[in-house]
Amino acid sequence: MAESDTPAEPTRRDFLLHAAGAFGVVGVAAAAWPFVDQMNPDASTRALASVEVDISGVQPGQAITVMWRGKPVVIRNRTEKEVEEGKTVKLEDLKDPLARNANTDAAADATDANRAATGKENILVMTKVCTHLGCIPLDESGEFGGWFCPCHGSVYDTAGRIRKGPAPENLPIPPYAFLSDTKIRIG
């Protein structure tokens, strides 16, 4: 309210009207928030359980799937051929050049080494949820010998990197650590 274009001083009534209006808006927003936020996951859902997995029985060429935060995580013991295929891919051929590995730097390249477990290039741990619209890709299928999503045709290679189809990103790698040679803790 610039003085120049309001010749009359704002009255006491104007002030009360605007103050009441402003309080009303804040009040309605405050009352609405619980009705919006109730839809969010509650603390019991948000509490992150970590899972420990014994992978001693997973032979080369085999994979197991475990549930973590309601989503499947695949742990694959890759064959030498699969590792070799993962390594020979040039970075410029990748649709998503980032590693998407929660255990490495966020800007890390999507090389096979950055995707596989540190020091265990045959072990690949990743969330098996298609980065397109959340379907579960099928193991050992698709033209790149990795994963194929049946919903909309996204194809991932042997290192879980998106190669073809509508998905925008490589399959994400959750935070995990080796507790021993054969035991992994995810989360």
Next chain:
Amino acid sequence: MSGHSTYVPKTAIGKWFEARLPVVRLLHDTAVSYPTPRNLNALWTFGGILAMMLVVQIVTGIVLAMHYAAESTIAFRSVESIMRDVNWGWLIRYLHANGASMFFIAVYIHIFRGLYYGSYKAPREILWILGVIIYLLMMAAAFMGYVLPWGQMSFWGATVITNFFTALPIVGQPIQTLLIGGFSVDNATLNRFFSLHYLLPFLIAGVVVLHVWALHVVGQNNPLGIDVKSEKDTVPFTPYATSKDVLWIVLFMIFYGWFVFYQPNFLGHPDNYIEANPLSTPAHIVPEWYFLPFYAILRAIDFNIGPIDSKLGGVLAMFGAIAVLAFLPWLDTSKVRSGRFRPIFKVAFWVFGVNALFLGYLGSQATDAIIAGLQAVSWAKLSTFYYFAYFLVILPVLGYIEKPKPLPVSINDAILAKSVPGSAH
């Protein structure tokens, strides 16, 4: 158009009531004396058919809700119990499930009727936009209803559709988490979908009231697309339109009944009789038939467009395919409403209709399926291109370059000219 009211209360009670709440007058003016163009064809009965379908869905739905349990561990079983144990449960559920398909068949005919006869043009823009809103609400209601049986298609359909929102940058993930109430589709999702599925039909009913109100303000369009000029162009709604509506409602119910009693699962998907399993996505996940054209458009965008990645691009194209309908009144620049008098439009319209069906077919196929030597996804790109070109290029340009055929002077003249050759003028 609605003109002044002709209702005269005859009884003493009628007069007493009329002075206090003139609701009988409102009904009389709306459904009895309302003047309708005298040349309406059978395509104009689909509004009435849709009203009937809304009532059928609400009635069967309320009954199903008495037996259904919206809890992820027992939802699937409760639906099976409706099918096997509840008295007449099989009939009521099949009526409801097939009713959704019938509702969409009727709405698609209704929409294409409007597209062909230019029912979206001035002064019916608001009427048309209210229709688009009803269509959107119907899609939301149908999607959430399909989730409730908690089968494999329910679960993965819910997963895919709620994941649409993750395509949005920054806000996408929190919105998706808010919608499904967790990190993945689960009990919280099922519960809220049931609540909203129960709510939406009543919202639809509310918008239908506005839709009918808007219709009665501007009057019905007709196959000639010309304005009603005098009383000679119209007949009263009752008995003329009501009897025609009833005839076509009965014919439509025979069609509906054939599905319910002889092919109750033809329009569904067998995978939805497998209980939801978060660890396994069905090999061929497809939405219900009425969403297939939009599903094909979603999958057609498998390439990045500048800063928009393929995922966001697909979602934008899919929602854009519906949103473009709301702008149609201003995209079609021709002053002539009815396609009967527009020779080039007629061709573009029928190609659009066939293209829409073809998109539906493509939506049902795997993306790498080969159709006539070309991958389904490549066909989908061509088809998606035509879908948008029809609205964004063909209709705006045609209004300037097309020479329409001469319009009749009035509806009455056109009818007389047809029935008694040479008698008009």
